[in-house]
Amino acid sequence: RAIVKARAVQPIETTLQLAEIVSSQLPRPKPGQSHPATRSFQALRIAVNAEFHELVDGLEAAERALRPGGILAVVSFHSLEDRIVKRFFQQRSGRAGQGSRHAPVTEQEAPRFETLTRKAIAADEAECAANPRARSALLRIGRRTDAPAGPVDRSALGLPRLVLQGDR
The missing domain is CATH 3.40.50.150 (Vaccinia Virus protein VP39)
Structure with missing residues (x-):
């Protein structure tokens, strides 16, 4: 919300501007902790580069190769x-x-x-x-x-789901 609000005033043109906006919304870091915006930038990089999907694609390719x-x-x-x-x-x-009283046993490959x-x-x-x-x-x-080699059940790998605006 703070990013959207700041963008309404003026475009965000530098990473320093974005880092300051993110930092203003988080508690102050304890001594020795990384910058408060570090995880936000990591999340942006992961989403933009589709890093988790690339990782699974690489694991599948390695299995085939x-x-x-x-x-x-x-x-x-x-x-x-x-x-x-x-x-x-x-x-x-x-x-x-394996199966439990809540989930049936699935056939193992x-x-x-x-x-x-x-x-x-x-x-x-x-x-x-x-x-x-x-x-x-x-x-x-x-x-x-x-x-x-065979297809990977991606839903069982714990890939984080990206929630886009309107998906809620």
């Missing part, structure tokens, strides 16, 4: 990306959620990947000291099986 025994290693840099990668490997390795890491691998202290950008990186690894 890898031969049996091939290794897929994916580095994600924030929790939304990692959730998609984690669910992709769960879905493709046959470890997706042959696993297309064998996960080589139970949990994501994070950078250790030494690597973070040498490369501060590594602090948020998470690595997940899977080995391709001989099951044929």
Whole structure:
């Protein structure tokens, strides 16, 4: 609302103007926290570049391209990306959620990947000291099986849904 209001007065022409508008609407950051507008700019970049859809497209392409025994290693840099990668490997390795009293058991396809890491691998202290950008990186690894590639159930991957004006 603040952005729309500011645009009614005059066009927003610089990122600094936009950052100031966003900052004015958020609580003051605590010492050591990133700039308040950082997440807003990240969200804009993700939406404009369709980064999550590109990620899923890349995972599907890797599955089709890898031969049996091939290794897929994916580095994600924030929790939304990692959730998609984690669910992709769960879905493709046959470890997706089983049925419950609320949801029927679904037929499991042959696993297309064998996960080589139970949990994501994070950078250790030494690597973070040498490369501060590594602090948020998470690595997940899977080995391709001989099951044929197939379509991915995107709805089960946790892709955030973009709400456009009028969709409410």
